[in-house]
Amino acid sequence: MPFKEFIEKLSKAKVQKGDIPVWHLYTLGIGGDVFYKGLKEGKIKGAYCEYCNSVILPPRMYCEDCFEKIDKFVDVKGPFIVVAYTELYRDLDDNRLDIPIKVALISVPYAKGGIIHFLNPYQEIENGDIVKPVFNKKRVGSLKDIKYFELKK
Amino acid sequence: MNVYIIGIGLSPPRKISPEVSFREMIYEAAEKAYLDAGIEPKDVDTFVSLSEDYEEGTAIFDEYVPDQLGAMLKPVHTICADGATGLASLFAQIKTGHFKIGVLEAHSKLSNILYHSHVHAMALDPVFVRPLEINPYFVAGLEMDMFLDSRGYDELDTAYVVAKNRTNALLFGRSSFGSFISPEEVLLSESVSDPLRELDIAPNADGACVIVIANEEIAKERGRDLIKIAGIGFAEFTPNIERWEGDAEYLKVAARKAYSKAGIKNPVKDIDFAEIDDTFSYKELQHIEALGLVSFGDSAEALKEGFFDLGGEFPVNPTGGNIGNGNTSLMNGLRAIYDAVLQLRGDAGNVQLKSPESALIATWKGLPSASGGVIILRREG
Numbered sequence: 001m002p003f004k005e006f007i008e009k010l011s012k013a014k015v016q017k018g019d020i021p022v023w024h025l026y027t028l029g030i031g032g033d034v035f036y037k038g039l040k041e042g043k044i045k046g047a048y049c050e051y052c053n054s055v056i057l058p059p060r061m062y063c064e065d066c067f068e069k070i071d072k073f074v075d076v077k078g079p080f081i082v083v084a085y086t087e088l089y090r091d092l093d094d095n096r097l098d099i100p101i102k103v104a105l106i107s108v109p110y111a112k113g114g115i116i117h118f119l120n121p122y123q124e125i126e127n128g129d130i131v132k133p134v135f136n137k138k139r140v141g142s143l144k145d146i147k148y149f150e151l152k153k
Numbered sequence: 154m155n156v157y158i159i160g161i162g163l164s165p166p167r168k169i170s171p172e173v174s175f176r177e178m179i180y181e182a183a184e185k186a187y188l189d190a191g192i193e194p195k196d197v198d199t200f201v202s203l204s205e206d207y208e209e210g211t212a213i214f215d216e217y218v219p220d221q222l223g224a225m226l227k228p229v230h231t232i233c234a235d236g237a238t239g240l241a242s243l244f245a246q247i248k249t250g251h252f253k254i255g256v257l258e259a260h261s262k263l264s265n266i267l268y269h270s271h272v273h274a275m276a277l278d279p280v281f282v283r284p285l286e287i288n289p290y291f292v293a294g295l296e297m298d299m300f301l302d303s304r305g306y307d308e309l310d311t312a313y314v315v316a317k318n319r320t321n322a323l324l325f326g327r328s329s330f331g332s333f334i335s336p337e338e339v340l341l342s343e344s345v346s347d348p349l350r351e352l353d354i355a356p357n358a359d360g361a362c363v364i365v366i367a368n369e370e371i372a373k374e375r376g377r378d379l380i381k382i383a384g385i386g387f388a389e390f391t392p393n394i395e396r397w398e399g400d401a402e403y404l405k406v407a408a409r410k411a412y413s414k415a416g417i418k419n420p421v422k423d424i425d426f427a428e429i430d431d432t433f434s435y436k437e438l439q440h441i442e443a444l445g446l447v448s449f450g451d452s453a454e455a456l457k458e459g460f461f462d463l464g465g466e467f468p469v470n471p472t473g474g475n476i477g478n479g480n481t482s483l484m485n486g487l488r489a490i491y492d493a494v495l496q497l498r499g500d501a502g503n504v505q506l507k508s509p510e511s512a513l514i515a516t517w518k519g520l521p522s523a524s525g526g527v528i529i530l531r532r533e534g
């Protein structure tokens with residue numbers, strides 16, 4: 001203990017190992033269910049709030065501005081615009097990635113919110129560029145049914 | 154009824170702390186704060202302890218206090234909030250008149266956690282974001298990109314924040330993160346989530362901090378260092394990062410509330426210096442603009458001209474901020490309060506400003522949150 005016995009070598013510091021072995025199952029919710037089903041069909045779904053006349057992305061069953069319940073969902077067909085993007089050089093274990101992952105916030109001008117997803121790593125894409133989602137051929141109803149967004153020619 | 158800060162205690166931020174457990178670190182800070190306030194734990198009526206338990210490798214944080222604060226069988230709130238929000242909660246309790254002396258505690262033992270990014274990833278929406286399975290630093294990278302892009306700033310502009318704060322920390326002499334570093338050297342550090350680089354990120358640190366506050370009667374009995382909490386406000390923007398615009402809306406609202414309570418019309422004229430959250434370099438500039446210290450898009454130029462330097466017109470983070478002292482999670486705001494009190498008491502050593510009378514403190518809850526608060530402290534007498 002620090003009062004009497006000082007640690008002079010780091011290797012002498014005693015530690016107790018521990019971990020948090022917890023697994024989760026998250027319900028998608030009403031908005032999430034619509035969104036995931038849409039992805040399986042190769043579509044991007046948004047919620048529509050009639051009180052503020054806005055599309056909410058990603059879809060939720062309430063509008064956080066109006067505090068009103070939403071039961072109307074719509075196909076969001078674009079134009080999808082890159083609001084911001086980053087090149088990520090770390091994996092989840094904080095190891096360095098030699099080839100960065102391009103992650104962007106993508107939105108449509110009439111929406112509140114947007115979608116966080118990948119950009120085609122082989123394209124030069126800038127903020128303000130118009131992009132489109134590229135879906136996997138085999139889709140299961142998950143966020144990764146979208147492979148990435150790429151430039152719309 | 155006015156409320157005053159009557160005692161402060163710190164177990165200083167450092168990279169690792171193998172000699173003590175996190176409870177012992179809190180005990181050290183509490184002992185110092187009680188000594189400073191001239192009280193014993195039995196004199197305290199109510200406690201607030203700030204904790205983000207997952208980030209500490211624990212759960213149900215109630216089980217990890219109140220022994221080390223001397224708070225057994227006393228009212229204790231454990232809340233998961235930034236420093237200003239935590240202080241506001243305690244402040245409100247004293248304001249009711251039912252409590253005379255209150256204690257605020259926060260700590261960090263980030264060195265206990267082996268994989269931080271997994272913890273922060275748990276704060277991302279489990280349906281719409283987390284399934285991408287990517288490092289949560291991307292949130293800071295995205296927000297920094299929005300912030301720079303909307304103002305026409307570049308990475309060199311935010312590198313000036315790092316250079317200033319690391320240098321201030323070196324002059325102050327408490328932290329091991331202090332260094333003379335040029336903005337150009339900051340740009341040589343590795344990219345983490347472009348445009349965010351390694352040196353743009355406040356390095357993780359351990360520490361503990363305790364603040365004692367009291368009503369007017371107790372504070373005046375104590376007789377010295379009358380530091381009044383003149384204004385306080387806190388707010389939370391949407392947690393849905395898809396709606397962020399890079400403007401720190403939470404601080405605009407918090408500042409408005411705090412300024413109005415403290416009777417502040419022009420913060421730069423009416424306040425002498427500030428402690429502002431700089432957990433990421435761009436956050437300092439973003440927060441400076443949200444606080445209305447300069448107009449939208451003017452912070453980078455003001456910083457380069459030395460406006461926020463130690464000897465500048467409005468010093469920001471004179472002891473080095475989080476970049477210079479380390480990121481101590483929810484304790485960041487308390488470290489900022491501690492350092493502001495040192496300045497107001499004239500105890501800030503090498504970085505002491507010339508008899509400051511009022512301080513602005515702006516805190517942020519950290520990645521990936523959009524919560525924060527503002528405190529105005531004023532020295533009386």
Ligand SMILES: [Zn+2]
Pocket residue numbers: 049050051052053054063064065066067068
């Ligand atoms: Zn609405």
